[in-house]
Amino acid sequence: MAGEELLELKFRLTDGTDIGPCKYEPATTITALKESILAQWPQEKENGPKSVNDMKLINAGKILENSKTLAESRVPVGENPGGVITMHVVVRPPTADKGSEKPQSDSPKPNKCACSIL
Numbered sequence: 001m002a003g004e005e006l007l008e009l010k011f012r013l014t015d016g017t018d019i020g021p022c023k024y025e026p027a028t029t030i031t032a033l034k035e036s037i038l039a040q041w042p043q044e045k046e047n048g049p050k051s052v053n054d055m056k057l058i059n060a061g062k063i064l065e066n067s068k069t070l071a072e073s074r075v076p077v078g079e080n081p082g083g084v085i086t087m088h089v090v091v092r093p094p095t096a097d098k099g100s101e102k103p104q105s106d107s108p109k110p111n112k113c114a115c116s117i118l
Contacts, residue, residue: 007070008084011037011057013045014091021084026071030057030064037089049091058088 010020011033019040024033034052041048049055057064064073064087 009033009087010084011087011089013089015045017042018086019089024070027069029067029069030073031066033057033070033087034066047091047093054092056090056092058090059085 006023010018
């Protein structure tokens with residue numbers, strides 16, 4: 001893999017702060033990126049992710065799949081030579097105890113449309 005260029009990525013959090021930039025090989029999986037983000041997550045921030053499944057990575061408007069690599073995810077390899085690619089990190093909000101919400105989730109939600117076509 002000596003001929004492949006490293007991708008310089010930074011990860012933008014919802015409050016506008018960044019993690020990185022760091023360099024990664026195009027063969028790096030999205031799961032590995034999420035593990036790196038989890039390890040570098042600022043401890044002073046509330047409601048941080050507890051696992052890689054609690055976050056989503058978005059690049060160019062596309063949610064990246066955990067099992068794919070950067071190259072397979074069509075991250076623009078080499079299109080921005082020397083530039084930093086920014087990916088957005090979305091954290092799933094913490095869920096309440098499942099036992100306390102069970103009565104609500106058992107009842108199906110009615111489909112109600114409030115659209116008005118003029």
